[in-house]
Amino acid sequence: xxxxxxxxxxxxxxxxxxxxxxxxxxxxxxxxxxxxxxxxxxxxxxxxxxxxxxxxxxxxxxxxxxxxxxxxxxxxxxxxxxxxxxxxxxxxxxxxxxxxxxxxxxxxxxxxxxxxxxxxxxxxxxxxxxxxxxxxxxxxxxxxxxxxxxxxxxxxxxxxxxxxxxxxxxxxxxxxxxxxxxxxxxxxxxxxxxxxxxxxxxxxxxxxxxxxxxxxxxxxxxxxxxxxxxxxxxxxxxxxxxxxxxxxxxxxxxxxxxxxxxxxxxxxxxxxxxxxxxxxxxxxxxxxxxxxxxxxxxxxxxxxxxxxxxxxxxxxxxxxxxxx
Numbered sequence: 001x002x003x004x005x006x007x008x009x010x011x012x013x014x015x016x017x018x019x020x021x022x023x024x025x026x027x028x029x030x031x032x033x034x035x036x037x038x039x040x041x042x043x044x045x046x047x048x049x050x051x052x053x054x055x056x057x058x059x060x061x062x063x064x065x066x067x068x069x070x071x072x073x074x075x076x077x078x079x080x081x082x083x084x085x086x087x088x089x090x091x092x093x094x095x096x097x098x099x100x101x102x103x104x105x106x107x108x109x110x111x112x113x114x115x116x117x118x119x120x121x122x123x124x125x126x127x128x129x130x131x132x133x134x135x136x137x138x139x140x141x142x143x144x145x146x147x148x149x150x151x152x153x154x155x156x157x158x159x160x161x162x163x164x165x166x167x168x169x170x171x172x173x174x175x176x177x178x179x180x181x182x183x184x185x186x187x188x189x190x191x192x193x194x195x196x197x198x199x200x201x202x203x204x205x206x207x208x209x210x211x212x213x214x215x216x217x218x219x220x221x222x223x224x225x226x227x228x229x230x231x232x233x234x235x236x237x238x239x240x241x242x243x244x245x246x247x248x249x250x251x252x253x254x255x256x257x258x259x260x261x262x263x264x265x266x267x268x269x270x271x272x273x274x275x276x277x278x279x280x281x282x283x284x285x286x287x288x289x290x291x292x293x294x295x296x297x298x299x300x301x302x303x304x305x306x307x308x309x310x311x312x313x314x315x316x317x318x319x320x321x322x323x324x
Contacts, residue, residue: 027087027265028061036092037076038158039069042187043207043289047253048092050285051121054276055269069186072096072159074107081109085258087265090118095163095251098309102316103161104324111309115256117301119270121277122291124250126225127167127203128210128235130218135200140175140222140241143201147177154180156190156199160324163251164190166312167203167224169319174238174246194218205250206231206290224248229290250290252308254301266298 036048045067052063068076073096083089101111109115129140135153137143147153157165160183172179182199184190187208193199195217206229212218213232223229223237226247238246255273257266274295276282286293296304 027268028059030088031062031064032056032059032087033066033083033089034063034092035066035068035076035080035089037068037070037073037079038094039186039188040065040067041208042158043205044092044094044187044253046207046289047122047286047291050282051273051276052092054279054282055272058272058275072100072103072161074100074104078108080256080258081114083258085116085261087257087261087269089258090269091115091256092121092253093256094253095308095312096159096161097254097256098305099161099163099166099312099316101309102313102323103321111305114259116259116261116266117298117305118255118257118266119273119298120294120296120301120304121253121255121273122286123252123294124205125229125290125292126223126237126250127164127248128206128213128220128229128232128290129171129201129203129222129224129238130194130209130213131201131221132194132197132199133216133219134197135219137221138219140236140238140243143221144175144177144243147175147179152180153177153201154182154199156182156184156193156202158187158190159183159185161321163248163312164203166315166319166321167248168201169321170246170248170315171203171238171243173319175243210289225250231288231290252294252304253291254305263298270295270298 034048034052036044038044049065056063068079073093080089080091137146155168157168168181184193190202194202213220220235222241223235228237277293277295283293
């Protein structure tokens with residue numbers, strides 16, 4: 001009887017110690033898989049690699065980037081939703097995460113039920129409106145005039161429901177243009193379409209666009225941020241170009257784990273990500289690409305995601321994007 005009482009007393013202590021060993025001191029026990037649900041070479045991929053390399057060094061374990069593109073990030077996101085919640089599988093996703101529920105009728109996951117928000121990695125300053133050099137317009141006003149004359153123009157995006165698709169759709173609404181949307185499978189193909197002239201314009205984060213603008217392969221017509229971008233201070237905003245109510249700060253990039261991941265692990269990942277974002281070389285890479293480093297707490301990020309979900313749902317309605 002005495003032995004049984006001792007066992008009942010010790011059992012909770014043993015279980016607590018085991019949990020600490022499994023989810024505390026032992027984490028991570030192997031390389032961490034960071035799923036980026038977009039093709040390699042795009043903005044999400046570049047930021048994911050820069051931040052995860054630093055975090056991996058801090059944790060003493062490497063990060064393996066797993067580019068699982070398709071269906072505007074849905075395929076890769078679903079992989080993480082169904083992964084083992086032990087902290088060794090993470091999702092690096094853009095704002096399309098909260099746009100998709102308003103675009104697609106059926107998703108294989110629930111963005112609130114099936115994920116734990118870890119932290120927001122970066123916040124965008126805005127998007128560049130880019131045009132192929134062959135387009136006879138050197139400003140936003142001239143582009144609008146060209147469209148209203150009946151000239152056939154197309155804009156590319158990384159996919160239906162992507163935040164860059166939304167930027168183009170809102171531009172049509174606010175500017176009164178009828179520029180046709182052509183979706184591609186990722187940032188790189190959408191960019192290549194404009195470089196080749198297959199599409200005439202696109203909206204892109206400065207991260208991937210700036211080298212092409214500097215080389216003269218693309219021309220920048222305007223910026224969607226609330227103020228001019230520091231990287232190209234000569235470029236006017238949409239408001240300055242006569243397009244009102246089109247202030248888009250650009251997409252954010254966040255980290256999520258599968259639901260039921262222990263809070264000790266998510267808190268550890270958040271703390272390490274925040275630390276990495278303060279490293280000068282990482283910070284400079286992010287800022288030069290038109291973003292701002294973040295690193296907010298898990299709860300703050302959870303609240304932010306709910307707010308963004310509502311905000312983008314309203315944008316989808318305004319832009320009259322049909323459900324898929």
